[in-house]
Amino acid sequence: MAPTPNQNSQLVNPLATTAQLSSSGSQLDGVPADLEDSVRFAGASLTQAAGMLLRLPQEIIAQAVVLFTRFWVGPEGGSLIEYGTEIVSASSLYLIAKLSPYPKSPRQILAAYAYLSSLPTSLLTSSLFSSKTPENPDAYYLSEGTYLTQRAALMKTESHILRVLGFNTHVALPYTLCINYLQTLDVFQHPQASALAKRAFAHLNTALLSPQLLYLTHQPPALATAAIYLAAREVGVQLPDNEWWEVFDTDREELGFLVVGLLSMESFVKGEEERWGEGKGRGKVPMTVEAVEAEVERRRILEGGG
Amino acid sequence: MAGGASRWANDKEDEVLEAQRKKEKEEKKRAKLEKQRKLEEAEARRKQAAEPESTQGLQNEVERPVKRRRLSNERDDGDVPDQPRRLMRFVAPEWGPCRHVDNFERLNHIEEGSYGWVSRARETATGEVVALKKLKMDNLNDGFPVTALREIQTLKESRHRHVVDLREVVVGDTLDEFSSVFLVMEFLEHDLKTLQEDMAEPFLPSEIKTLLIQLSSAVEFLHDHWILHRDLKTSNILMNNRGELKLADFGMARYFGDPSPPKMTQLVVTLWYRAPELLLGTTTYGKPVDMWSVGCIFGELLTKAPLLQGKNEVDELAKIFELCGIPTEDSWPGFKRLPNAKSLRLPRTPQTQGSIIRSKFPFLTGAGAALLTSLLSLNPERRPSAAEMLAHPYFKEDPRPKATAMFPTFPSKAGQEKRRRVASPSAPQRGQAPKIDAGEVDFSGIFAGRDLEESGAGFQLKLV
Ligand SMILES: Nc1ncnc2c1ncn2[C@@H]1O[C@H](COP(=O)(O)OP(=O)(O)OP(=O)(O)O)[C@@H](O)[C@H]1O
Numbered sequence A: 001m002a003p004t005p006n007q008n009s010q011l012v013n014p015l016a017t018t019a020q021l022s023s024s025g026s027q028l029d030g031v032p033a034d035l036e037d038s039v040r041f042a043g044a045s046l047t048q049a050a051g052m053l054l055r056l057p058q059e060i061i062a063q064a065v066v067l068f069t070r071f072w073v074g075p076e077g078g079s080l081i082e083y084g085t086e087i088v089s090a091s092s093l094y095l096i097a098k099l100s101p102y103p104k105s106p107r108q109i110l111a112a113y114a115y116l117s118s119l120p121t122s123l124l125t126s127s128l129f130s131s132k133t134p135e136n137p138d139a140y141y142l143s144e145g146t147y148l149t150q151r152a153a154l155m156k157t158e159s160h161i162l163r164v165l166g167f168n169t170h171v172a173l174p175y176t177l178c179i180n181y182l183q184t185l186d187v188f189q190h191p192q193a194s195a196l197a198k199r200a201f202a203h204l205n206t207a208l209l210s211p212q213l214l215y216l217t218h219q220p221p222a223l224a225t226a227a228i229y230l231a232a233r234e235v236g237v238q239l240p241d242n243e244w245w246e247v248f249d250t251d252r253e254e255l256g257f258l259v260v261g262l263l264s265m266e267s268f269v270k271g272e273e274e275r276w277g278e279g280k281g282r283g284k285v286p287m288t289v290e291a292v293e294a295e296v297e298r299r300r301i302l303e304g305g306g
Numbered sequence B: 001m002a003g004g005a006s007r008w009a010n011d012k013e014d015e016v017l018e019a020q021r022k023k024e025k026e027e028k029k030r031a032k033l034e035k036q037r038k039l040e041e042a043e044a045r046r047k048q049a050a051e052p053e054s055t056q057g058l059q060n061e062v063e064r065p066v067k068r069r070r071l072s073n074e075r076d077d078g079d080v081p082d083q084p085r086r087l088m089r090f091v092a093p094e095w096g097p098c099r100h101v102d103n104f105e106r107l108n109h110i111e112e113g114s115y116g117w118v119s120r121a122r123e124t125a126t127g128e129v130v131a132l133k134k135l136k137m138d139n140l141n142d143g144f145p146v147t148a149l150r151e152i153q154t155l156k157e158s159r160h161r162h163v164v165d166l167r168e169v170v171v172g173d174t175l176d177e178f179s180s181v182f183l184v185m186e187f188l189e190h191d192l193k194t195l196q197e198d199m200a201e202p203f204l205p206s207e208i209k210t211l212l213i214q215l216s217s218a219v220e221f222l223h224d225h226w227i228l229h230r231d232l233k234t235s236n237i238l239m240n241n242r243g244e245l246k247l248a249d250f251g252m253a254r255y256f257g258d259p260s261p262p263k264m265t266q267l268v269v270t271l272w273y274r275a276p277e278l279l280l281g282t283t284t285y286g287k288p289v290d291m292w293s294v295g296c297i298f299g300e301l302l303t304k305a306p307l308l309q310g311k312n313e314v315d316e317l318a319k320i321f322e323l324c325g326i327p328t329e330d331s332w333p334g335f336k337r338l339p340n341a342k343s344l345r346l347p348r349t350p351q352t353q354g355s356i357i358r359s360k361f362p363f364l365t366g367a368g369a370a371l372l373t374s375l376l377s378l379n380p381e382r383r384p385s386a387a388e389m390l391a392h393p394y395f396k397e398d399p400r401p402k403a404t405a406m407f408p409t410f411p412s413k414a415g416q417e418k419r420r421r422v423a424s425p426s427a428p429q430r431g432q433a434p435k436i437d438a439g440e441v442d443f444s445g446i447f448a449g450r451d452l453e454e455s456g457a458g459f460q461l462k463l464v
């Protein structure tokens, strides 16, 4: 069973500094910010999808997504011109799983990624969240030569992630808090209680993919509170009409900001699907160094010509 | 060879270009960070001047995003980001890339352990003296060793007065991915093992109490945070010249749950401090394994010598039973089902089964002996928790714990030269778990020589 982590580590994450939020290694290398957002979003979704394929618990997957996201942030963070998104995603998942009670072998991880990259789309949110049971990832074929090369890359990238993050591998999550808060709010008597909890969790999962980097800018109590606030409005559960969120260390301003952030995800995802979805726009999101370089070059030519 | 030379030349050229590119990027970064810093300062000044904004209704905010925060994803280069700035931001920890170990000059080697080596070092920029521990990177088959990751993670999370402070993690040359990772820790003058070796007399009872209080408060903190240390022993307990004790060496530490996660390795804790349930092969264990070690440390402080110096697993168990008595279904229900218990043959006569702790430490008060006896309960369930230990009457009776400021100071070996190490078993290595299956192990004769033993003649353990 999962350990009940201590109060502090459950509540506190390292947050991105203002300097880290204002620039990134990729932008310094000339990657446009909107392209960076698209690639990071696709990479975060890929991590989520791979974790599900490997049947890892959501708490483990979420930690990997946060780690993956931290890696790209700030002028000293990883650049898309230096690191492939897929391998950073795979290494994040490998690293977090290794520290968890559910370690995965490099072969299992790489097979899952090989399978996912064989799919016609790189936006895995809709297809995989709608829980079609995927094929057995272990069975996906990986030639021995490819396996060995990718395994070396997996290890190398793992050590780069650790260096870039200064070994800050600890991630606090809002899921358990969310349940505790719902208990405190005494809503479990309500007929809609389970719908409410489900909806709140769904918001927390979606927030992991936010281009506003919500998990890197807000602490778990605020994320849990905002998810509950929004979910309650959506499923029509009446919460206390006082300022209950203050009990959970969240002020009105931060709550408002997060609720808007959560609400904006739908249109953001739609926009990404318009641009990169299967059979739409430009095809797959560039997920390797070469593909990102090519896309940057393509845009430069387009802009230069126009 | 010409070909070789030209290729070398090309490599060289590439290298130069690469270095140039890197340097330009570095400079850009520096400029950027500087600009950012100035903007932040300006903003902080502005914030200070400004009145707190009146908060609008939440409904409003939901419908109509607050003006000073954009929702669009593009961020203008160099623009002040529209992130909320609040007090929490200054309180929350941050992350950044590892610095290079070159920021430190090595002063002298302190100690080589089984998991790495430790040096005294000075940070060049600040002149501050620290301890540098190089992590051993073996078993790279699975990438970065999980034990090293756990050591860093658990130590990072254990901010406590009586746990050594991990300042940062620094790395060696980036070319070689796993070659070198170092923990930068506060430097302490002594470890309890080396210190005791050089003392003519054991610590005074009042000093022992202070040491134990500090130790158990650290263990209480770890256990409250779901961390097991799993290698408590005197060489992993540091002390400075102000009588302050700090727990170190998290090389074996890990998170645990309640109930404990299945299949934890029993290959933990240095032999002389290893609890009987581990020796008997349990894979589900918890806080009591640390408390057993605390008991061993208590005994060691009293006599200035390790309490249970077994030569191997079997001998360690023999020494334990000799001191604490033989377990029975009564005193330790279910112990016979532990993997290694099947091969034990134990004496049946009840009068030989008692603990001799009381008589072995004649100078200990009744309360002290009761505490030591409970810490060294064979049945893990019967050992007190760290919190219970802290509340024990032993610490309230005379002599009272000595104030740390009143502790004598000792010359520091770590501060000057390499320590010589008196032989003692080292922390267990990863690998095969030990099995006690040298046929049957017969403990039935264990107390045959008790009278002799007590008069100093020692005894033999029969292996059948
Ligand atoms: N912060 C420190 N300040 C001073 N000395 C230290 C410090 N940390 C460690 N030492 C010294 O180095 C020794 C070894 O350190 P540590 O126990 O962390 O390494 P290790 O290799 O894991 O040891 P082992 O495997 O032998 O238990 C300690 O016993 C102590 O003497």
Ligand SMILES: [Mg+2]
Residues within 6 Å of the ligand: B113, B235, B236, B249
């Ligand atoms: Mg040690």
